[in-house]
Amino acid sequence: MFGGKKKARVIQQDKEEILKKKFEILKKEVPIYVFSREGENDPFNRFTVALIKELGELTPRIIPEFHEVGDEVSKKYDVSRSPTILIDPEAYHIRYTGSPAGEEMRSFLNTIVMTSVGRTLLSSSDRERLAALKDGRHIQIFVTPT
Template structure:
């Protein structure tokens, strides 16, 4: 596993990360949930190392600290049980932002690195990049709980666009003071039971409140309309 991902930690990748993250403005907290006692969690260590590598590549604040604050939450440490519960984390590795309303279940590697980096930058800038009409709809029309699951694979070049859009809907929901949208990007190979549940044949596959709504990257307007339709009374 370590040799397989050695190229992730090259100078070339570090330079690309530094360039992609240079527009960060404010600090961003990311929580990396792992279980060092679980030998079956083959992606736990590489996910932890990679998120620390991303933090090393991020701009520094006035105290010389990275603007990306990485918190490693290891299930093997019993003191972390409350954080697993607070973020509603069941699977490892999980990479989570905003109290878990924005998350990757599985390692955000391969093509998903692009979505990860862009999510970090947008959270840091406080700007989702979504259209004004979309933001208004999130504020005014999404009032019940919504769980968006975006099923991806590391080799899928279109998946980051779907992942980012879902994450930014959750971000705008929290900016509106509601935090009623959870965006969960699920790595299919690591979570085959979820992929099977939704009978995923191609990615990205997007399920809203456990109903598959899109295969492929939806238009923003269609995506929001579907969320509004599928929201359920909490």
């Protein structure tokens, strides 16, 4: 309470209202698991932990959980990098390896919305084609914040 600076928030005040409005559409709860390990990408760890915590404060539909890389949960989901985010890992296999900063923030927020609402931009013909898939696919998209 006395002394020390208040920690700066990741989500600025003027953006909070916009996000609250965006999240009004959320239906299903979305558990978001954040894994971090001190000494590995520390600034990105701090950013990611703070971001997910603050998103959880904006809507009861986002359920953050914080773990250490190396704990039982990280072993269960084969997480070895810091930071790593798993979106609803009991239902889906959607992972962010690294922090969703800069331009990737938009896609990250849309991922949360799609997961909660259960609706994507796939057309009916896209869905038909994916229905025919018989073998596993591990898709990795490499991005940068700009």
